Amino acid sequence: MTYAVRGRSGTGVYLERLSDALQAEGVELVAAVDTRRARPAGGGTGSVRNLAHDTWWTQVALPRRARAVDADVLHHPLPALARSASCAQVVTVHDLAFERLPEHFAPAFRRWASISHRRAACRADAVVCVSQTTRRDAMARWGLDGARVVVAAHGPGQGLDVPAVRAEHFLYVGDDEPRKNLALLLDAHARYRAQAGEQALELVLAGSARAAQDGVRCEPEPDLAALLGGAAALVHPALHEGFGLTPLEAMHAGVAVIAARSPGLAETCADAVLYVDPYDADGLARELARVAADPALRAALAARGRDRAAAFSWRASARAHIEAYTLARDA
Numbered sequence: 001m002t003y004a005v006r007g008r009s010g011t012g013v014y015l016e017r018l019s020d021a022l023q024a025e026g027v028e029l030v031a032a033v034d035t036r037r038a039r040p041a042g043g044g045t046g047s048v049r050n051l052a053h054d055t056w057w058t059q060v061a062l063p064r065r066a067r068a069v070d071a072d073v074l075h076h077p078l079p080a081l082a083r084s085a086s087c088a089q090v091v092t093v094h095d096l097a098f099e100r101l102p103e104h105f106a107p108a109f110r111r112w113a114s115i116s117h118r119r120a121a122c123r124a125d126a127v128v129c130v131s132q133t134t135r136r137d138a139m140a141r142w143g144l145d146g147a148r149v150v151v152a153a154h155g156p157g158q159g160l161d162v163p164a165v166r167a168e169h170f171l172y173v174g175d176d177e178p179r180k181n182l183a184l185l186l187d188a189h190a191r192y193r194a195q196a197g198e199q200a201l202e203l204v205l206a207g208s209a210r211a212a213q214d215g216v217r218c219e220p221e222p223d224l225a226a227l228l229g230g231a232a233a234l235v236h237p238a239l240h241e242g243f244g245l246t247p248l249e250a251m252h253a254g255v256a257v258i259a260a261r262s263p264g265l266a267e268t269c270a271d272a273v274l275y276v277d278p279y280d281a282d283g284l285a286r287e288l289a290r291v292a293a294d295p296a297l298r299a300a301l302a303a304r305g306r307d308r309a310a311a312f313s314w315r316a317s318a319r320a321h322i323e324a325y326t327l328a329r330d331a
Contacts, residue, residue: 001031002057003077008207010245011094013158015077021155021318027325030069032062051112058082073325079120088125088328090321093117095130095242095264096137097179104178104239118142125328128152128321130243133264148331150324153268155314157249160225165254167232167298169202169217170288173224173246174238176209181237181260181278186211188237188284192292195285201232201292228253232298233291236260239278244268248312251305256298258287272308274301 004015023029034057037050058076063085066074071087079091098105098113105113121127121142127149129135135151138144170189176182185203193200193215202215206222219227228234234250236259244265247257251272259265260278274291276284291298 002034002037005033005035011077013245014092014154017155017158017314018317018321021314022321024315025318025322027318027322030065030071032065034061054080059084072329073125075321075325076120076124079117079124081120081123088325088331090126090128090324090328091120091124092128092130093121093134093138093242095134095240096141097240097242099141100137100240101179124148125331126150126324128324130154131264131267133267134242148327150320150327152317152320152324153312154243154245154248155317156252156309156312157245158224160228160249160253162225162253162255163229165228165302166230167201167292167295168230169204169227169232170292171204171206171227171231171234171250171255172209172236173206173222173227173234174209175207176211179239180209181239182209182211184260184278184281184284185235185237186213186216187281188288189213189215191281191285192288196289196292199292201288203235204231225253228255231255233258233274233288233301235284235288236265237276237278237284238262238265241265241268247273248309252309252312254302254306256291256301257305258284258291268312269305270308272301272304 001015003011019029058080059082063082066085066087074085074087074089076091079093081089098110102110129149129151132151135149139146172185174180189203202217204217204219204227206219206227210218233256236247238260240262241264247259247269250257257273259273261275274287276287
């Protein structure tokens with residue numbers, strides 16, 4: 001559960017909500033948290049220290065804890081494997097973006113992830129993939145045996161208590177990792193403002209993303225429910241997603257979504273969002289203007305989003321994980 005205590009992230013939401021749902025299904029869950037793990041260092045000697053610490057945690061501390069509680073299964077929420085563990089092991093694969101979009105990742109990280117994540121997934125007793133898209137990628141690129149892979153889609157995010165939606169701003173949630181394509185959104189928003197003038201809605205960046213640009217406001221410690229309540233649309237320009245938890249969370253809250261089309265996101269959102277070309281700033285600017293000016297379009301997108309989000313639940317996700325745990329234990 002270490003990722004759940006390192007600040008708000010998609011992986012953290014996944015762990016928190018999944019653990020609650022697993023316990024509701026009768027699974028005896030023992031949470032292992034590495035409280036000594038430093039925050040990501042972004043490269044250099046800090047990253048080397050973190051890697052050494054992570055190796056100790058995975059290869060020494062986790063197997064020791066698993067033996068202490070006589071665990072049936074050790075679940076790694078990102079691909080890792082404890083070589084000395086005496087129980088079955090399951091890994092979750094969220095996406096293979098570092099292989100699909102290698103130019104958007106630091107070369108050292110890309111090489112490390114390609115080797116270590118593939119090795120962990122190939123040696124695990126069972127693998128959880130968050131979508132059919134990720135399953136196909138893992139089978140094609142890593143040669144995984146499909147009989148060991150269980151697809152467990154996420155539930156609809158955090159279950160936020162969002163007030164009645166108003167059209168006060170556009171909302172981006174996340175960081176400025178290159179594959180998230182924030183530069184395109186900033187460019188598109190500037191073009192939209194140039195056309196809309198004083199009527200233009202501001203763009204709010206919620207999370208760690210930063211930008212010093214007219215019409216853009218940064219919220220590093222956001223009240224996400226309030227920001228969703230004020231959003232004309234969530235804008236999600238990412239080049240690649242294995243699932244698309246942030247758009248699904250907005251859809252569940254009744255917020256219109258504008259998103260760059262990618263296979264994993266299209267699998268999750270189907271026809272409930274307004275898709276754009278992830279390389280076309282003019283096209284995104286036009287859609288920002290259209291959504292801002294058209295309440296009927298926002299209402300239609302919100303209705304389709306709610307209907308689509310209703311197909312996802314953390315209970316269903318937990319039951320799929322139990323299938324993977326059982327498969328691993330019986331291997």
